[in-house]
Amino acid sequence: MSEVQGLLRSDGFVAVRQLPLRGMITVKGDLSATALKNVATGLSGVDFPGPRECNCVGDNGIAWMAPDEILLMVTHATIPDAMAKVAATLQGQHYLAADVSDARTIFELEGAGVREVIAKLAPVDLAPDVFPPSAFRRTRLGQVPAAFWLKDNQTAELICFRSVTQYVFDILTHAARANTQVSYF
């Protein structure tokens, strides 16, 4: 199977770009535990997110996935170190950490109509007062699972399984075609 990489399309009203691999660690455990919070914030350099939030700067961030699960994001090359640090810090606690970096694809969507492109594909209210920047949502996009957050009012990052990269790219670029803006938001 040939690897899909570097997908880019910018002739629509929102540009869709596949980002390089990002380090992603699924951490399950007690999100109120100090050790878990400390290792997550220490490795990512961002504040620990509240429910349905994602704090992310560059490649580093934390997304709130469920009441007992976060997605820890770091630069891809630092994954072995990050995994070792998580294991060392949480040793003896009830937790799970899995390196899921290579199971995921991450896209960046950029343009004033970014809310609209996502709203065409996901059953989520993207009104600015309901879904402000840093809000995070795990949902479906078309027919596959996906998660996204807004970095600002024009830029979103979206993750999906790597096996559906081409499908997600295709539906995103289709929803972002020029002259198809509904201008709802």
Next chain:
Amino acid sequence: MLILHCPYCGVDAEETELHAGGQAHLTRETVGSDDEAFEDYLFMRENPKGVHFERWRHASGCGKWFHAARCTTTLEVFGTYSAQTTAPPREICDAISGKRPGWSWKTFSARMFS
């Protein structure tokens, strides 16, 4: 379109983000159960016109299972609640009693908390 509030992640999820898990509050019969109880557990399900209790999973979301109480004729949702329980909690029963006085479902009823 059914919209259920996920009690775990707090999202108001619409039907396509959820997976239906069938009737709630089954007693799982096992070794030592008699044939009739086992048959009941395996094959018999409620099919009410009105108040119903179901299991749902926030499949394309936080992934958690939860319970929902709703009306099968109007699709009105009385409430959703934790999966870690064998009976609907009082606030759910009260909410149903407010809308459907005298309701009953298997061994649960409006009288439970009256």
